[in-house]
Amino acid sequence: MSQLARSFQRLSLNNTFIDIQKVFIRGKAKYVEKPTTGHGVAFRRIIHFPEKYTVKPLNVTNLGGRDPQSGRLVVKGIGGGIKHKYHWIDWKRVGPKEGPPLVERVIKIIKDGCRTSNVALVASADKLKYILATENMKVGDLIKTSCHIPRIPVRANEGDAYPLGALPLGTQIHCVEKYPGLGGFLVHSAGTYATILRKAPNNHIVIMTPSKKEFSLPEECMCTVGRLSNIEHSSTPIGSAQKNRELGNRPRSGLWQRKTGRHGRKIRRPPPTKTIVAPNAEKIDEIIFSSDRYFVRTLRSQFHY
Template sequence: MALNRLFSKLTIAPTLINRRAIHVCATNFASKPNIQKPKPGFGKAYRRIVHFPEEYTVKPLEVTNLAGRDPESGRVVAKGIGGGIKHKYHWISWIRDGPKEGPPQEEKVIQIMEDGCRTAHIALVAVGDKLKYILATENMKAGDILKTSRELPRIPVRANEGDAYLLGALPTGTLVHCIEKEPGCGGLYIHAAGTSGTILRKVDDRVIVQMPSKHTFSFSQYCMAVVGRLSNVEHGNTPIGSPQRNRWLGNRPRSGLWKRKDGRHGRKIKPPKPVKQILHPSKFPLPEIKMTMKP
Protein backbone atom coordinates (compact mmCIF):
# COMPACT_ATOMS: atom_id res chain seq x y z
CA MET A 1 0.00 0.00 0.00
CA ALA A 2 2.82 2.38 0.82
CA LEU A 3 4.54 1.71 -2.50
CA ASN A 4 1.26 2.28 -4.35
CA ARG A 5 0.88 5.66 -2.69
CA LEU A 6 4.49 6.46 -3.50
CA PHE A 7 4.16 5.65 -7.21
CA SER A 8 0.84 7.51 -7.41
CA LYS A 9 2.67 10.62 -6.22
CA LEU A 10 5.54 10.02 -8.61
CA THR A 11 3.21 10.01 -11.62
CA ILE A 12 2.33 13.64 -10.95
CA ALA A 13 5.75 14.99 -11.94
CA PRO A 14 7.63 12.29 -13.91
CA THR A 15 10.15 14.77 -15.23
CA LEU A 16 11.47 15.56 -11.74
CA ILE A 17 12.03 11.96 -10.62
CA ASN A 18 14.74 9.70 -11.96
CA ARG A 19 15.18 5.97 -11.65
CA ARG A 20 17.69 6.20 -8.81
CA ALA A 21 15.30 8.18 -6.60
CA ILE A 22 12.58 5.57 -7.13
CA HIS A 23 15.02 2.80 -6.15
CA VAL A 24 16.11 4.63 -2.97
CA CYS A 25 12.52 5.32 -1.89
CA ALA A 26 11.47 1.73 -2.50
CA THR A 27 14.47 0.47 -0.50
CA ASN A 28 13.59 2.74 2.44
CA PHE A 29 9.99 1.53 2.51
CA ALA A 30 11.10 -2.12 2.37
CA SER A 31 13.73 -1.73 5.12
CA LYS A 32 11.31 -0.07 7.58
CA PRO A 33 8.36 -2.42 8.05
CA ASN A 34 5.39 -1.29 10.12
CA ILE A 35 6.20 -3.10 13.40
CA GLN A 36 3.77 -2.72 16.28
CA LYS A 37 5.81 -1.72 19.31
CA PRO A 38 4.90 -3.84 22.38
CA LYS A 39 3.87 -2.17 25.64
CA PRO A 40 5.16 -3.03 29.11
CA GLY A 41 2.96 -4.93 31.52
CA PHE A 42 0.34 -7.56 30.71
CA GLY A 43 2.30 -10.14 32.73
CA LYS A 44 5.33 -10.08 30.43
CA ALA A 45 8.82 -9.32 31.74
CA TYR A 46 11.55 -7.71 29.65
CA ARG A 47 14.47 -8.23 32.05
CA ARG A 48 15.48 -11.82 31.25
CA ILE A 49 14.45 -15.03 29.53
CA VAL A 50 15.01 -18.26 31.46
CA HIS A 51 15.60 -21.38 29.39
CA PHE A 52 13.64 -24.05 31.25
CA PRO A 53 14.26 -27.73 30.44
CA GLU A 54 11.45 -30.24 30.12
CA GLU A 55 11.97 -31.84 33.52
CA TYR A 56 12.64 -30.20 36.89
CA THR A 57 16.28 -29.93 37.89
CA VAL A 58 18.33 -28.23 40.59
CA LYS A 59 21.07 -27.42 38.09
CA PRO A 60 21.34 -23.62 37.59
CA LEU A 61 19.56 -22.64 34.38
CA GLU A 62 20.89 -20.47 31.56
CA VAL A 63 19.51 -16.93 31.28
CA THR A 64 19.33 -14.45 28.39
CA ASN A 65 19.30 -10.85 29.61
CA LEU A 66 16.98 -8.61 27.57
CA ALA A 67 17.90 -5.20 29.09
CA GLY A 68 14.34 -3.98 28.63
CA ARG A 69 14.06 -4.97 24.95
CA ASP A 70 11.40 -7.01 23.19
CA PRO A 71 12.98 -10.34 22.16
CA GLU A 72 11.18 -10.40 18.78
CA SER A 73 11.52 -6.85 17.46
CA GLY A 74 14.53 -5.76 19.54
CA ARG A 75 12.89 -2.46 20.46
CA VAL A 76 13.24 -0.92 23.91
CA VAL A 77 10.03 -1.41 25.91
CA ALA A 78 11.05 -0.87 29.54
CA LYS A 79 13.51 2.03 29.81
CA GLY A 80 14.58 1.48 33.41
CA ILE A 81 16.27 -1.88 32.76
CA GLY A 82 19.83 -2.31 31.56
CA GLY A 83 23.18 -3.83 32.41
CA GLY A 84 23.39 -5.95 35.51
CA ILE A 85 25.51 -8.87 36.62
CA LYS A 86 24.70 -12.11 34.84
CA HIS A 87 23.13 -14.60 37.23
CA LYS A 88 22.16 -18.22 36.90
CA TYR A 89 18.51 -18.97 37.60
CA HIS A 90 17.57 -21.50 40.29
CA TRP A 91 14.29 -23.24 39.52
CA ILE A 92 11.95 -23.03 42.54
CA SER A 93 9.54 -25.91 43.16
CA TRP A 94 6.35 -24.03 44.03
CA ILE A 95 4.22 -27.09 44.79
CA ARG A 96 4.58 -28.40 48.36
CA ASP A 97 2.69 -31.67 48.20
CA GLY A 98 2.20 -34.11 51.07
CA PRO A 99 0.00 -37.00 52.19
CA LYS A 100 -3.71 -36.45 52.81
CA GLU A 101 -3.76 -38.98 55.67
CA GLY A 102 -1.32 -40.19 58.27
CA PRO A 103 1.91 -38.54 59.42
CA PRO A 104 3.28 -35.59 57.42
CA GLN A 105 6.10 -35.88 54.91
CA GLU A 106 9.50 -34.83 56.25
CA GLU A 107 12.02 -32.80 54.25
CA LYS A 108 15.56 -31.90 55.26
CA VAL A 109 17.22 -28.54 54.51
CA ILE A 110 20.63 -29.09 52.92
CA GLN A 111 21.82 -25.53 52.23
CA ILE A 112 20.68 -21.89 52.40
CA MET A 113 21.93 -19.67 49.57
CA GLU A 114 21.34 -16.33 47.87
CA ASP A 115 19.67 -16.07 44.49
CA GLY A 116 20.51 -13.17 42.18
CA CYS A 117 17.20 -13.42 40.31
CA ARG A 118 14.97 -12.93 43.38
CA THR A 119 15.03 -10.95 46.64
CA ALA A 120 14.48 -13.75 49.16
CA HIS A 121 17.04 -16.43 49.91
CA ILE A 122 16.45 -19.99 48.73
CA ALA A 123 16.94 -23.38 50.39
CA LEU A 124 18.05 -26.65 48.88
CA VAL A 125 15.78 -29.36 50.31
CA ALA A 126 16.02 -33.14 50.11
CA VAL A 127 12.75 -35.10 49.81
CA GLY A 128 13.40 -38.85 49.77
CA ASP A 129 15.90 -39.38 46.93
CA LYS A 130 15.13 -36.05 45.18
CA LEU A 131 16.35 -32.48 45.57
CA LYS A 132 14.43 -29.25 45.06
CA TYR A 133 14.64 -25.52 45.78
CA ILE A 134 12.15 -23.65 47.99
CA LEU A 135 12.02 -20.14 49.41
CA ALA A 136 13.83 -19.92 52.74
CA THR A 137 12.15 -18.49 55.82
CA GLU A 138 13.62 -15.97 58.23
CA ASN A 139 15.23 -18.38 60.74
CA MET A 140 15.67 -21.43 58.50
CA LYS A 141 19.11 -23.07 58.60
CA ALA A 142 20.82 -26.16 57.25
CA GLY A 143 19.79 -29.36 58.99
CA ASP A 144 16.21 -28.31 59.78
CA ILE A 145 13.43 -30.87 59.27
CA LEU A 146 10.34 -29.50 57.50
CA LYS A 147 6.91 -31.11 57.50
CA THR A 148 4.37 -31.09 54.68
CA SER A 149 0.81 -32.43 54.87
CA ARG A 150 -2.48 -31.94 53.02
CA GLU A 151 -4.59 -33.36 55.84
CA LEU A 152 -7.36 -31.13 57.26
CA PRO A 153 -7.59 -32.07 60.96
CA ARG A 154 -10.38 -31.23 63.35
CA ILE A 155 -8.01 -29.37 65.69
CA PRO A 156 -5.56 -26.79 64.22
CA VAL A 157 -1.94 -27.95 64.11
CA ARG A 158 0.97 -26.21 65.81
CA ALA A 159 3.28 -25.78 62.83
CA ASN A 160 6.91 -24.71 62.90
CA GLU A 161 8.58 -22.23 60.58
CA GLY A 162 8.97 -23.63 57.07
CA ASP A 163 6.23 -26.28 57.40
CA ALA A 164 3.55 -26.44 54.71
CA TYR A 165 -0.06 -27.15 55.64
CA LEU A 166 -3.55 -26.35 54.41
CA LEU A 167 -4.85 -22.92 55.38
CA GLY A 168 -7.78 -24.58 57.14
CA ALA A 169 -5.36 -26.60 59.31
CA LEU A 170 -3.52 -23.56 60.70
CA PRO A 171 -4.74 -21.45 63.67
CA THR A 172 -5.66 -17.79 63.33
CA GLY A 173 -2.79 -15.35 63.67
CA THR A 174 -0.28 -17.59 61.87
CA LEU A 175 2.21 -15.90 59.53
CA VAL A 176 2.19 -17.55 56.10
CA HIS A 177 3.67 -17.10 52.63
CA CYS A 178 3.61 -18.91 49.24
CA ILE A 179 -0.17 -19.27 49.32
CA GLU A 180 -1.90 -21.17 46.54
CA LYS A 181 -4.55 -19.44 44.48
CA GLU A 182 -6.36 -22.73 43.90
CA PRO A 183 -5.68 -26.09 45.56
CA GLY A 184 -2.83 -27.88 43.81
CA CYS A 185 -1.65 -25.02 41.56
CA GLY A 186 1.46 -24.11 43.63
CA GLY A 187 2.38 -21.12 45.78
CA LEU A 188 1.49 -17.91 43.96
CA TYR A 189 1.18 -15.14 46.56
CA ILE A 190 3.81 -13.54 48.85
CA HIS A 191 7.26 -14.24 47.39
CA ALA A 192 9.18 -11.03 48.22
CA ALA A 193 11.93 -10.87 50.85
CA GLY A 194 10.82 -10.21 54.42
CA THR A 195 7.09 -10.38 53.66
CA SER A 196 4.33 -12.52 55.14
CA GLY A 197 0.57 -12.74 55.38
CA THR A 198 -1.56 -13.20 58.49
CA ILE A 199 -4.53 -15.55 58.91
CA LEU A 200 -7.26 -13.32 60.36
CA ARG A 201 -10.36 -15.51 60.61
CA LYS A 202 -12.25 -18.43 59.10
CA VAL A 203 -15.69 -18.08 57.52
CA ASP A 204 -17.36 -21.40 56.66
CA ASP A 205 -14.95 -23.14 54.27
CA ARG A 206 -13.00 -19.94 53.48
CA VAL A 207 -9.93 -18.48 55.20
CA ILE A 208 -9.38 -14.71 55.32
CA VAL A 209 -5.69 -13.73 54.98
CA GLN A 210 -4.27 -10.23 55.33
CA MET A 211 -1.64 -9.70 52.63
CA PRO A 212 1.55 -7.58 53.04
CA SER A 213 -0.33 -4.74 51.29
CA LYS A 214 -2.92 -4.84 54.16
CA HIS A 215 -5.59 -6.04 51.70
CA THR A 216 -7.61 -9.05 52.81
CA PHE A 217 -8.03 -12.04 50.50
CA SER A 218 -10.39 -14.98 50.92
CA PHE A 219 -8.88 -18.38 50.05
CA SER A 220 -10.24 -21.89 50.10
CA GLN A 221 -9.34 -23.83 53.24
CA TYR A 222 -7.76 -26.50 51.00
CA CYS A 223 -5.10 -24.12 49.62
CA MET A 224 -1.56 -24.86 50.80
CA ALA A 225 0.58 -22.26 52.56
CA VAL A 226 4.05 -22.22 54.09
CA VAL A 227 4.37 -21.07 57.70
CA GLY A 228 6.69 -18.20 58.64
CA ARG A 229 8.15 -14.98 57.32
CA LEU A 230 10.39 -14.97 54.27
CA SER A 231 14.16 -14.52 54.62
CA ASN A 232 16.40 -11.54 53.81
CA VAL A 233 14.35 -9.17 55.97
CA GLU A 234 16.84 -6.29 55.63
CA HIS A 235 16.58 -6.27 51.84
CA GLY A 236 14.41 -3.15 51.74
CA ASN A 237 16.57 -1.28 54.30
CA THR A 238 19.93 -1.96 52.63
CA PRO A 239 21.33 1.19 50.94
CA ILE A 240 22.60 0.83 47.40
CA GLY A 241 25.63 2.97 48.23
CA SER A 242 26.96 3.86 44.79
CA PRO A 243 25.73 4.41 41.23
CA GLN A 244 27.91 1.52 40.06
CA ARG A 245 26.16 -0.92 42.37
CA ASN A 246 22.84 0.32 40.98
CA ARG A 247 24.21 -0.69 37.58
CA TRP A 248 25.16 -4.11 38.93
CA LEU A 249 21.55 -4.56 40.04
CA GLY A 250 20.37 -3.97 36.47
CA ASN A 251 18.93 -0.45 36.86
CA ARG A 252 19.58 2.04 34.10
CA PRO A 253 20.25 5.61 35.33
CA ARG A 254 17.56 8.22 34.75
CA SER A 255 19.74 11.26 34.14
CA GLY A 256 18.45 14.81 33.81
CA LEU A 257 15.07 14.38 35.47
CA TRP A 258 15.92 15.98 38.80
CA LYS A 259 18.41 18.49 40.20
CA ARG A 260 18.41 20.03 43.61
CA LYS A 261 18.23 23.65 42.43
CA ASP A 262 16.49 23.37 39.07
CA GLY A 263 15.05 20.81 36.72
CA ARG A 264 11.75 19.08 36.58
CA HIS A 265 11.15 18.56 40.30
CA GLY A 266 13.79 20.91 41.69
CA ARG A 267 13.47 24.15 43.64
CA LYS A 268 11.35 26.75 41.87
CA ILE A 269 12.28 30.43 41.91
CA LYS A 270 9.01 32.24 42.50
CA PRO A 271 8.35 35.99 42.83
CA PRO A 272 7.77 37.29 46.36
CA LYS A 273 4.21 37.49 47.55
CA PRO A 274 2.53 40.89 47.73
CA VAL A 275 2.74 42.85 50.97
CA LYS A 276 0.02 41.95 53.41
CA GLN A 277 -1.54 44.91 55.19
CA ILE A 278 -2.14 44.64 58.91
CA LEU A 279 -4.82 47.24 59.64
CA HIS A 280 -5.02 49.01 62.99
CA PRO A 281 -7.87 47.75 65.12
CA SER A 282 -8.90 51.36 65.96
CA LYS A 283 -10.43 51.69 62.50
CA PHE A 284 -12.80 48.91 63.43
CA PRO A 285 -13.99 49.91 66.94
CA LEU A 286 -15.96 47.40 68.91
CA PRO A 287 -19.50 48.37 69.93
CA GLU A 288 -19.75 50.03 73.33
CA ILE A 289 -21.31 47.90 76.08
CA LYS A 290 -23.29 49.79 78.76
CA MET A 291 -23.83 48.10 82.10
CA THR A 292 -26.97 48.97 84.05
CA MET A 293 -28.51 47.78 87.28
CA LYS A 294 -31.91 47.29 85.71
CA PRO A 295 -32.90 44.05 84.10
Protein backbone atom coordinates (compact mmCIF):
# COMPACT_ATOMS: atom_id res chain seq x y z
CA MET A 1 0.00 0.00 0.00
CA SER A 2 2.80 2.41 0.88
CA GLN A 3 4.59 1.56 -2.37
CA LEU A 4 1.43 2.34 -4.37
CA ALA A 5 1.01 5.72 -2.59
CA ARG A 6 4.69 6.54 -3.24
CA SER A 7 4.30 5.84 -6.99
CA PHE A 8 1.19 8.11 -7.21
CA GLN A 9 3.06 10.90 -5.40
CA ARG A 10 6.01 10.65 -7.83
CA LEU A 11 3.62 10.78 -10.80
CA SER A 12 1.86 13.90 -9.50
CA LEU A 13 5.21 15.66 -8.90
CA ASN A 14 6.36 14.90 -12.46
CA ASN A 15 3.13 16.31 -13.93
CA THR A 16 3.44 19.48 -11.85
CA PHE A 17 7.04 20.00 -13.02
CA ILE A 18 6.03 19.57 -16.67
CA ASP A 19 3.19 22.12 -16.35
CA ILE A 20 5.47 24.67 -14.66
CA GLN A 21 8.11 24.17 -17.38
CA LYS A 22 5.52 24.71 -20.14
CA VAL A 23 4.28 27.94 -18.56
CA PHE A 24 7.84 29.19 -18.13
CA ILE A 25 8.77 28.55 -21.78
CA ARG A 26 5.53 30.02 -23.07
CA GLY A 27 6.09 33.30 -21.20
CA LYS A 28 9.78 33.54 -22.05
CA ALA A 29 9.52 34.32 -25.78
CA LYS A 30 6.95 37.07 -26.20
CA TYR A 31 6.85 38.27 -29.82
CA VAL A 32 5.68 41.83 -30.42
CA GLU A 33 5.39 42.98 -34.02
CA LYS A 34 6.87 46.46 -34.49
CA PRO A 35 5.72 48.75 -37.32
CA THR A 36 8.02 49.41 -40.24
CA THR A 37 9.29 52.91 -41.00
CA GLY A 38 8.97 54.78 -44.27
CA HIS A 39 5.19 54.49 -44.77
CA GLY A 40 4.13 58.04 -43.95
CA VAL A 41 3.89 57.56 -40.17
CA ALA A 42 6.18 59.64 -37.94
CA PHE A 43 7.11 58.47 -34.45
CA ARG A 44 8.12 61.89 -33.12
CA ARG A 45 4.83 63.22 -31.71
CA ILE A 46 1.06 62.70 -31.50
CA ILE A 47 -1.12 65.77 -32.05
CA HIS A 48 -4.48 65.81 -30.28
CA PHE A 49 -6.84 67.23 -32.91
CA PRO A 50 -10.34 68.32 -31.81
CA GLU A 51 -13.42 67.57 -33.87
CA LYS A 52 -13.78 71.15 -35.18
CA TYR A 53 -11.08 73.40 -36.62
CA THR A 54 -9.63 75.92 -34.18
CA VAL A 55 -6.75 78.41 -34.06
CA LYS A 56 -6.09 77.56 -30.43
CA PRO A 57 -2.64 75.87 -30.05
CA LEU A 58 -3.08 72.11 -29.77
CA ASN A 59 -1.54 69.84 -27.16
CA VAL A 60 1.20 67.42 -28.24
CA THR A 61 2.44 64.09 -26.85
CA ASN A 62 6.10 63.40 -27.65
CA LEU A 63 6.75 59.76 -28.58
CA GLY A 64 10.57 59.77 -28.59
CA GLY A 65 10.71 57.33 -31.51
CA ARG A 66 8.49 54.71 -29.86
CA ASP A 67 5.40 52.94 -31.15
CA PRO A 68 2.36 54.27 -29.22
CA GLN A 69 0.71 50.82 -29.21
CA SER A 70 3.50 48.51 -28.01
CA GLY A 71 5.92 51.05 -26.54
CA ARG A 72 8.82 49.48 -28.45
CA LEU A 73 11.58 51.66 -29.93
CA VAL A 74 11.12 52.07 -33.70
CA VAL A 75 13.33 55.08 -34.61
CA LYS A 76 16.60 55.42 -32.73
CA GLY A 77 17.50 59.03 -33.56
CA ILE A 78 14.52 60.69 -31.82
CA GLY A 79 14.25 61.68 -28.17
CA GLY A 80 14.00 64.59 -25.75
CA GLY A 81 13.62 68.08 -27.13
CA ILE A 82 11.63 71.13 -26.16
CA LYS A 83 7.90 70.53 -26.09
CA HIS A 84 6.02 72.84 -28.50
CA LYS A 85 2.37 73.54 -29.09
CA TYR A 86 1.03 72.72 -32.56
CA HIS A 87 -0.73 75.29 -34.76
CA TRP A 88 -3.35 73.65 -36.96
CA ILE A 89 -2.84 74.64 -40.62
CA ASP A 90 -5.91 74.92 -42.85
CA TRP A 91 -4.55 73.26 -45.99
CA LYS A 92 -7.64 73.89 -48.16
CA ARG A 93 -7.82 77.35 -49.75
CA VAL A 94 -11.44 77.55 -50.94
CA GLY A 95 -12.69 80.56 -52.88
CA PRO A 96 -15.58 81.48 -55.21
CA LYS A 97 -15.72 79.91 -58.66
CA GLU A 98 -17.30 83.02 -60.16
CA GLY A 99 -17.11 86.71 -59.40
CA PRO A 100 -14.52 88.59 -57.31
CA PRO A 101 -12.05 86.56 -55.20
CA LEU A 102 -12.19 86.11 -51.42
CA VAL A 103 -9.99 88.69 -49.65
CA GLU A 104 -8.29 87.91 -46.31
CA ARG A 105 -6.01 89.99 -44.08
CA VAL A 106 -2.82 88.79 -42.39
CA ILE A 107 -3.18 89.34 -38.61
CA LYS A 108 0.20 88.09 -37.38
CA ILE A 109 3.15 85.92 -38.38
CA ILE A 110 4.60 83.50 -35.82
CA LYS A 111 7.23 80.77 -35.67
CA ASP A 112 5.93 77.24 -35.15
CA GLY A 113 8.26 74.84 -33.35
CA CYS A 114 6.68 71.80 -35.04
CA ARG A 115 7.53 72.90 -38.62
CA THR A 116 10.32 74.69 -40.45
CA SER A 117 8.49 77.56 -42.18
CA ASN A 118 6.68 80.38 -40.39
CA VAL A 119 2.92 80.44 -39.88
CA ALA A 120 0.53 83.31 -40.66
CA LEU A 121 -2.81 83.94 -38.96
CA VAL A 122 -5.31 85.30 -41.51
CA ALA A 123 -8.87 86.54 -41.03
CA SER A 124 -11.90 86.92 -43.28
CA ALA A 125 -15.17 88.23 -41.78
CA ASP A 126 -15.49 86.25 -38.52
CA LYS A 127 -13.25 83.31 -39.55
CA LEU A 128 -9.66 82.80 -38.42
CA LYS A 129 -7.22 80.23 -39.77
CA TYR A 130 -3.52 79.46 -40.06
CA ILE A 131 -1.66 79.22 -43.38
CA LEU A 132 2.02 78.91 -44.27
CA ALA A 133 3.69 82.33 -44.55
CA THR A 134 5.53 83.33 -47.73
CA GLU A 135 8.94 84.98 -48.07
CA ASN A 136 7.89 88.67 -48.06
CA MET A 137 4.53 88.37 -46.26
CA LYS A 138 3.99 90.89 -43.46
CA VAL A 139 1.23 91.91 -41.08
CA GLY A 140 -1.58 93.85 -42.76
CA ASP A 141 -1.21 92.29 -46.23
CA LEU A 142 -4.34 91.38 -48.17
CA ILE A 143 -4.35 87.96 -49.88
CA LYS A 144 -6.87 86.67 -52.41
CA THR A 145 -8.35 83.23 -52.99
CA SER A 146 -10.28 82.22 -56.12
CA CYS A 147 -11.16 78.93 -57.82
CA HIS A 148 -11.98 80.53 -61.19
CA ILE A 149 -9.79 79.81 -64.24
CA PRO A 150 -10.00 82.84 -66.59
CA ARG A 151 -9.10 82.93 -70.25
CA ILE A 152 -6.13 85.23 -69.59
CA PRO A 153 -3.61 84.25 -66.85
CA VAL A 154 -3.87 86.11 -63.55
CA ARG A 155 -1.11 88.42 -62.28
CA ALA A 156 -1.07 87.17 -58.68
CA ASN A 157 0.76 88.47 -55.62
CA GLU A 158 2.53 86.51 -52.87
CA GLY A 159 0.12 84.55 -50.70
CA ASP A 160 -2.70 84.49 -53.28
CA ALA A 161 -4.27 81.10 -53.99
CA TYR A 162 -5.42 80.21 -57.52
CA PRO A 163 -5.79 77.05 -59.63
CA LEU A 164 -2.75 75.98 -61.61
CA GLY A 165 -4.53 76.77 -64.88
CA ALA A 166 -5.08 80.41 -63.85
CA LEU A 167 -1.38 81.28 -63.37
CA PRO A 168 1.24 82.14 -66.03
CA LEU A 169 4.17 79.85 -66.81
CA GLY A 170 7.24 80.29 -64.63
CA THR A 171 5.28 81.23 -61.48
CA GLN A 172 6.77 80.14 -58.15
CA ILE A 173 4.19 78.27 -56.05
CA HIS A 174 3.88 76.10 -52.95
CA CYS A 175 1.21 74.07 -51.09
CA VAL A 176 0.10 72.41 -54.34
CA GLU A 177 -2.83 70.00 -54.39
CA LYS A 178 -2.24 66.50 -55.73
CA TYR A 179 -5.78 66.40 -57.10
CA PRO A 180 -8.68 68.86 -56.71
CA GLY A 181 -10.15 69.07 -53.22
CA LEU A 182 -7.27 67.33 -51.40
CA GLY A 183 -5.64 70.43 -49.92
CA GLY A 184 -1.99 71.53 -49.99
CA PHE A 185 -0.01 68.30 -50.44
CA LEU A 186 3.30 69.20 -52.13
CA VAL A 187 6.08 71.69 -51.15
CA HIS A 188 5.78 72.55 -47.43
CA SER A 189 9.41 73.02 -46.30
CA ALA A 190 10.95 76.37 -45.41
CA GLY A 191 12.40 78.32 -48.34
CA THR A 192 11.16 75.91 -51.01
CA TYR A 193 8.97 76.47 -54.07
CA ALA A 194 7.76 74.67 -57.17
CA THR A 195 7.74 76.15 -60.67
CA ILE A 196 5.02 75.96 -63.34
CA LEU A 197 6.81 74.66 -66.45
CA ARG A 198 4.34 74.05 -69.24
CA LYS A 199 0.89 72.88 -70.23
CA ALA A 200 0.16 69.23 -70.95
CA PRO A 201 -2.67 67.41 -72.77
CA ASN A 202 -5.99 66.64 -71.07
CA ASN A 203 -6.03 69.99 -69.20
CA HIS A 204 -2.96 69.19 -67.13
CA ILE A 205 -0.18 71.50 -65.93
CA VAL A 206 3.42 70.31 -65.45
CA ILE A 207 5.26 71.62 -62.37
CA MET A 208 8.79 70.98 -61.12
CA THR A 209 9.24 70.39 -57.38
CA PRO A 210 12.40 71.33 -55.41
CA SER A 211 13.75 67.79 -55.93
CA LYS A 212 13.67 68.40 -59.75
CA LYS A 213 10.88 65.86 -60.06
CA GLU A 214 8.16 66.82 -62.55
CA PHE A 215 4.45 66.26 -61.90
CA SER A 216 1.60 66.61 -64.37
CA LEU A 217 -1.42 67.76 -62.33
CA PRO A 218 -5.00 68.73 -63.29
CA GLU A 219 -5.39 72.44 -63.91
CA GLU A 220 -8.11 72.69 -61.22
CA CYS A 221 -5.58 71.91 -58.45
CA MET A 222 -5.20 74.86 -56.07
CA CYS A 223 -1.81 76.30 -55.15
CA THR A 224 -0.40 79.29 -53.28
CA VAL A 225 1.81 81.83 -55.06
CA GLY A 226 5.29 82.64 -53.75
CA ARG A 227 8.24 81.11 -51.99
CA LEU A 228 7.89 79.84 -48.43
CA SER A 229 9.33 81.83 -45.52
CA ASN A 230 12.40 81.16 -43.34
CA ILE A 231 14.73 80.84 -46.33
CA GLU A 232 17.89 80.70 -44.21
CA HIS A 233 16.71 77.52 -42.44
CA SER A 234 18.66 75.10 -44.67
CA SER A 235 21.90 77.13 -44.49
CA THR A 236 21.83 77.83 -40.73
CA PRO A 237 24.18 75.51 -38.76
CA ILE A 238 22.85 73.89 -35.61
CA GLY A 239 25.92 75.15 -33.75
CA SER A 240 26.23 72.77 -30.81
CA ALA A 241 25.29 69.32 -29.60
CA GLN A 242 23.05 70.84 -26.93
CA LYS A 243 21.04 72.71 -29.58
CA ASN A 244 20.61 69.46 -31.50
CA ARG A 245 19.22 67.78 -28.36
CA GLU A 246 16.80 70.69 -27.90
CA LEU A 247 15.52 70.02 -31.42
CA GLY A 248 14.66 66.46 -30.36
CA ASN A 249 17.53 64.60 -32.07
CA ARG A 250 19.52 61.96 -30.21
CA PRO A 251 23.19 61.27 -31.07
CA ARG A 252 23.39 58.70 -33.85
CA SER A 253 26.94 57.51 -33.13
CA GLY A 254 29.64 58.25 -30.60
CA LEU A 255 32.36 57.48 -33.14
CA TRP A 256 33.48 60.29 -35.43
CA GLN A 257 33.48 58.95 -38.99
CA ARG A 258 35.39 60.73 -41.73
CA LYS A 259 33.64 61.06 -45.08
CA THR A 260 36.45 60.50 -47.55
CA GLY A 261 34.43 60.56 -50.77
CA ARG A 262 36.27 57.43 -51.90
CA HIS A 263 33.34 56.00 -53.83
CA GLY A 264 32.44 59.24 -55.63
CA ARG A 265 28.95 60.28 -56.65
CA LYS A 266 26.81 58.89 -59.42
CA ILE A 267 24.95 61.61 -61.32
CA ARG A 268 21.77 60.29 -62.88
CA ARG A 269 19.13 62.05 -64.92
CA PRO A 270 15.79 62.70 -63.18
CA PRO A 271 12.92 60.28 -63.82
CA PRO A 272 10.17 61.07 -66.36
CA THR A 273 7.15 63.23 -65.57
CA LYS A 274 4.59 61.56 -63.30
CA THR A 275 0.97 62.19 -64.32
CA ILE A 276 -1.53 62.33 -61.45
CA VAL A 277 -5.26 61.84 -62.04
CA ALA A 278 -7.98 62.33 -59.45
CA PRO A 279 -9.25 59.02 -58.02
CA ASN A 280 -12.64 57.82 -59.22
CA ALA A 281 -15.46 57.32 -56.74
CA GLU A 282 -16.37 53.98 -58.32
CA LYS A 283 -14.71 50.74 -57.36
CA ILE A 284 -11.53 50.10 -59.35
CA ASP A 285 -10.41 46.57 -60.19
CA GLU A 286 -7.13 45.69 -58.51
CA ILE A 287 -4.24 44.99 -60.86
CA ILE A 288 -1.23 43.07 -59.55
CA PHE A 289 1.99 43.37 -61.53
CA SER A 290 4.42 40.50 -61.65
CA SER A 291 7.48 42.77 -61.71
CA ASP A 292 8.82 43.96 -58.34
CA ARG A 293 11.03 46.73 -59.77
CA TYR A 294 10.48 50.45 -59.39
CA PHE A 295 8.95 52.48 -62.22
CA VAL A 296 12.34 54.03 -62.94
CA ARG A 297 15.84 52.58 -62.69
CA THR A 298 17.47 54.76 -60.07
CA LEU A 299 18.97 54.35 -56.62
CA ARG A 300 17.87 57.76 -55.35
CA SER A 301 15.21 57.18 -52.72
CA GLN A 302 13.52 60.55 -53.15
CA PHE A 303 12.36 59.53 -56.64
CA HIS A 304 10.56 56.37 -55.46
CA TYR A 305 6.88 57.33 -55.34
